[in-house]
Amino acid sequence: MSELGTVFTSDQVRGGASWLRTDAGDSDVVVSSRVRLARNLAGLPFPKKASKVQKQHAMDLIRARLNRIKGLGAGDEIIGRLQWIDVHQTTQSDRTLMVERHLISKEHARGDDPRGVAISFPDEQVSIMVNEEDQIRLQVMRPGLQLASALRQADLIDSFLNGVVPRAGGAAGEAEMDRSPDWLNYAFSPRFGYLTACPTNVGTGMRVSVMMHLPALRLTGEIEKVRRATKDMSMAVRGYYGEGSDAAGDFFQISNQTTLGKPERVILHEFEREVLPYVVDYERKARLFMVQKRRTQTEDTVFRALGTLRYARRITPEEALPLLSQVRLGILAGLVTDVKVSTVNQLVLLVQPHHLQRLLDREMDQDARREARAELMREWLKPDASASA
Amino acid sequence: MKCDRCENEATVHEWTKVGGEKHLCEQCASKAGLPVQSQTQITQLIAQNIASLLKPASEPASESPAAPGADATPAVTVCPSCGTALSQFRNSGLLGCPDCYAAFEGQLAPLIQRAHEGATHHTGKTPRSRSGGPGAPQVDVRAARALAAERVKKLDVLKKQIGEAVAAEHYERAAKLRDEVRRIETELASPDAGDMTT
Numbered sequence: 001m002s003e004l005g006t007v008f009t010s011d012q013v014r015g016g017a018s019w020l021r022t023d024a025g026d027s028d029v030v031v032s033s034r035v036r037l038a039r040n041l042a043g044l045p046f047p048k049k050a051s052k053v054q055k056q057h058a059m060d061l062i063r064a065r066l067n068r069i070k071g072l073g074a075g076d077e078i079i080g081r082l083q084w085i086d087v088h089q090t091t092q093s094d095r096t097l098m099v100e101r102h103l104i105s106k107e108h109a110r111g112d113d114p115r116g117v118a119i120s121f122p123d124e125q126v127s128i129m130v131n132e133e134d135q136i137r138l139q140v141m142r143p144g145l146q147l148a149s150a151l152r153q154a155d156l157i158d159s160f161l162n163g164v165v166p167r168a169g170g171a172a173g174e175a176e177m178d179r180s181p182d183w184l185n186y187a188f189s190p191r192f193g194y195l196t197a198c199p200t201n202v203g204t205g206m207r208v209s210v211m212m213h214l215p216a217l218r219l220t221g222e223i224e225k226v227r228r229a230t231k232d233m234s235m236a237v238r239g240y241y242g243e244g245s246d247a248a249g250d251f252f253q254i255s256n257q258t259t260l261g262k263p264e265r266v267i268l269h270e271f272e273r274e275v276l277p278y279v280v281d282y283e284r285k286a287r288l289f290m291v292q293k294r295r296t297q298t299e300d301t302v303f304r305a306l307g308t309l310r311y312a313r314r315i316t317p318e319e320a321l322p323l324l325s326q327v328r329l330g331i332l333a334g335l336v337t338d339v340k341v342s343t344v345n346q347l348v349l350l351v352q353p354h355h356l357q358r359l360l361d362r363e364m365d366q367d368a369r370r371e372a373r374a375e376l377m378r379e380w381l382k383p384d385a386s387a388s389a
Numbered sequence: 390m391k392c393d394r395c396e397n398e399a400t401v402h403e404w405t406k407v408g409g410e411k412h413l414c415e416q417c418a419s420k421a422g423l424p425v426q427s428q429t430q431i432t433q434l435i436a437q438n439i440a441s442l443l444k445p446a447s448e449p450a451s452e453s454p455a456a457p458g459a460d461a462t463p464a465v466t467v468c469p470s471c472g473t474a475l476s477q478f479r480n481s482g483l484l485g486c487p488d489c490y491a492a493f494e495g496q497l498a499p500l501i502q503r504a505h506e507g508a509t510h511h512t513g514k515t516p517r518s519r520s521g522g523p524g525a526p527q528v529d530v531r532a533a534r535a536l537a538a539e540r541v542k543k544l545d546v547l548k549k550q551i552g553e554a555v556a557a558e559h560y561e562r563a564a565k566l567r568d569e570v571r572r573i574e575t576e577l578a579s580p581d582a583g584d585m586t587t
Contacts, residue, residue, distance in 0.1 A: 042487060042519070045471045049485035133483070155514070162516045177517065185519040187487035192501065193511025195487040199497060200431050200504050202490075203511045260501065261508020 003363075004354075005094030007085055010361045016346035017101055018123040024144025028332050029280045031211040031251065031345065032143055034102075035150040035268075037158050038196045038205035039136040040187040046197035047115075047131045056114040058135050064182050065161050066118045066128065073156050074172065077149060079126060082118035093354055093363075100352040102141065103127045126157065133197050134205075136161070136184075145280075147208055147272050151264065162186055193260060203260030208271050212279065215250040215329040216286035219301070223252075226279055230254055233275055249321030249348065254279070291333045302330030306339070309377045314370040320351045320377065327381075343380055350376060431482035431504075438500040442479055467541065468492040540573050547573075 019032045040046060044058050063084060072079040087095060087108060095109035101124065104117050108129050120126035129137040138157055140150040159165070159175065163183025167174040187195040194205040201207070217223045227237050236255050256271050290298040305326035309315075328344045330336035349355055356369055356376065364372060435442065466475045473485030475493060484490065490497060502509050547570050554563035 040487060045486040046484065048481070048483050049471050049473060158514075164517050183517070186516040188516050188518065189487075189490055189511075190515075191510055192490055193513065194516070195490055197483045198431055199484065199501050200434070202501060203505065203508070204513045258505040258508065260505035260511060263513035 004358060005091040007094040008097055008358055010359055013355055013358045019125055019141040019143050020345040021143040022342045024146055026280055027144035029212055029283050030145040031213050032141055033145055033147045033150050034139055034141045034209045035154045036139040036207045037154050038134040038201045039194055040134050042185045042187045052113055055131050059114050059116055059130050062130050065184055072160055077153050083121050085117050087115045087117055088112045096354040097358055100355055104129055108132045147268055151268055201259055204264050206259055206264050207255050208268055209253050209255030212252050214252055214283050215325050216290050217283050218250045220286050235275060249325035287333050299335055302326050302335050310381050312374045315374045316370055317351045324348055338383055339381055347380055434500055434504050435479055441496050441499045465492050544573055
């Protein structure tokens with residue numbers, strides 16, 4: 001086991017994250033989909049206001065219920081056992097690694113009061129933070145554009161926690177009340193819906209978001225129009241690591257802003273049908289334009305990026321991410337043929353400092369990391385190794 | 390990436406066809422008038438709704454259509470269940486407990502409406518609830534609210550009496566009154582007020 005931490009092994013890190021797979025719909029533009037539900041328990045203060053004892057109490061209740069999840073759902077979407085991690089007792093390296101893998105938030109990684117996360121290993125598509133801003137932050141991630149599937153699973157887990165379980169032997173969607181008494185009593189008001197620490201999350205408590213790769217819109221300067229348009233439609237555009245983060249490497253997270261007043265399915269439908277197709281289409285047209293009308297310029301950008309990644313001897317994440325983004329564009333535009341999109345997707349994760357250290361299973365200073373990162377790029381992007389991962 | 394104007398990490402980015410790129414931290418972006426993402430959404434909303442959130446305890450909350458009794462009860466500035474003061478919410482954007490929604494309903498309703506594009510009521514999933522109807526409050530909010538309002542009123546009276554006692558040079562009485570004020574203030578502000586775990 002690594003001295004850096006025990007939550008992830010080097011092999012797990014090397015294997016990548018399943019929500020970055022490229023076999024799902026629209027994955028040329030939509031990298032991943034996510035549905036998040038915020039929930040709190042009735043009769044307890046929200047985590048920020050709660051004493052240590054109250055936080056531990058809430059966590060014990062939630063964890064006991066989470067522990068009973070096994071084989072929930074059906075088919076491809078079945079949820080096996082979730083692995084519990086006491087975040088406040090893990091190493092800093094493990095915490096940052098989980099942040100880099102989008103399993104917990106930066107805020108959740110900070111602090112030593114009782115806090116935890118339940119993760120569905122090995123796919124890591126379900127993660128449930130306990131004692132973040134709200135007591136429960138349940139997220140389901142999917143590769144490509146699969147919001148409906150993510151919502152289905154989030155809804156199922158949410159209902160299970162709340163004591164509403166699929167009817168044994170019943171048809172899909174049929175539910176019954178769980179007789180076991182450990183189900184969670186949510187804080188809810190008929191007027192404001194699910195009650196959350198921040199009033200911007202009340203109502204459904206649901207945030208749907210997609211991670212989009214928009215390099216062509218960025219290079220053609222059209223991205224600002226998308227920002228404005230999505231803002232007009234009450235969508236927020238954020239960076240790769242969520243709220244307040246940098247739009248690193250042209251990866252943008254787009255999400256709904258309002259959570260009250262519309263049922264979950266309507267929010268999802270409007271987002272998926274009335275917003276995303278236009279952005280996806282806009283990006284594809286911009287890519288086509290770049291290849292057809294500005295071919296040499298685009299090739300120059302793409303191949304310079306690939307050249308740097310293939311031959312650099314030291315590289316920072318800030319330099320590597322935009323270059324990986326340009327290479328990804330090059331592959332999808334048919335200019336680069338000896339690198340796979342999936343390789344680039346995984347490298348976007350692996351360039352991050354704690355991924356790199358865990359992959360090589362050793363702590364490194366910044367200089368050593370830059371060298372190791374450059375070496376990793378050379379190894380994974382070798383001209384003759386189209387399927388290195 | 391560093392902010393163009395200070396040493397902070399840049400988290401707000403703007404691209405313009407003419408001016409090129411700007412990379413700023415949230416503070417500098419706000420100063421430059423750039424739209425800052427939702428991290429500050431709640432802070433902006435609070436600023437826009439400051440009038441309703443600043444209502445003094447002695448004035449009824451006029452924007453409280455769902456609380457017809459509000460005219461009779463003074464608006465509450467401290468949540469009776471968790472002791473969170475409205476001023477704390479103004480600063481942090483976070484409420485203290487589920488009961489804060491009932492305690493501050495009059496002040497929160499306009500802010501929530503603005504945050505959710507005019508929506509005022511939840512539609513969608515409702516949970517199973519332990520206390521009968523969905524989401525029935527765990528404590529008698531109305532009673533708790535009245536109790537807190539009473540305490541706030543009492544504080545005002547006590548403070549006035551302290552002034553009078555000091556003016557009349559009755560220092561012993563003033564000290565006793567001060568102790569009483571402290572006791573009530575602690576009760577109102579304690580995170581364990583009402584012991585919500587049991």
